Amino acid sequence: MSQQSSWSDQTARAMESALLGLPGVLSSHVEVDAGGRVQEIHLLAGPGRAEHQLFRDVQSLMAISFGQDVETGAIHLTRVGAGDEYGESRLRLLRHRLETEGTQIGVVVELGNGERIFRGEARGTRGPTSVLRMAAAATARAVVAALYRMVEVEVFSVQRVRLGHRAVALVGITAGGGILPVQEYVGAVLIKLDETEATCRAVLDGVNRFFALAGQLAPEGISGRTTNV
Secondary structure (H helix, E strand, O other): OOHHHHHHHHHHHHHHHHHOOOOOEEEEEEEEOOOOOEEEEEEEEOEEEEHHHHHHHHHHHHHHHHOOOOOHHHEEEEEOOOOHHHHHHOOEEEEEEEEEEOOEEEEEEEEEEOOEEEEEEEEEEOOOOHHHHHHHHHHHHHHHHHOOOOOEEEEEEEEEEEEOOEEEEEEEEEEEEOOEEEEEEEEEEEOOOOHHHHHHHHHHHHHHHHHHHHHHOOOOEEEOOOEEO
């Protein structure tokens, strides 16, 4: 890493840290050019605070603390919460596919949010439970991409359990970032036809539980033109 690249990365991290002090902001990710000029600001926030208020807070902070004028078009908000209004726009599973080469196996997962598509991949050695573990890991990586690395998601357990006469995909994840502490969440989905698909959806179920809790931690979040998850 060059000295200039290291400096620009440090500038972005300093901006992200400062943004966490704004009301309603749960996590942030800032993209800057080689000169440290802001290209994009991504914010994770809860419901409640008006969009224009948060935009104004961000612009004031960047001008006063970093001497930069940031256009509203460079600010992107992702809202989290537990209400029904978030259901239609949450991350959805578009497709998944299996790739094999010799003893190696890989799973590619694509998630949709609005018109955008986010991809995650996981690869490893073929084994009895490899496909399900790779599917869960690939889904978690796609979630991280969809949230612009504002949240880290890791898979710690993938199981297939019985519930009466039905089979259930059960996935344990850890999720957190920004001011949100890393905690464990469990997602569960009934296996109908495709066990791999059910495993991917179980990861998303766990992530939705994280979203619901995150929204409760931001009583002064945002509303308006946002991406809901």
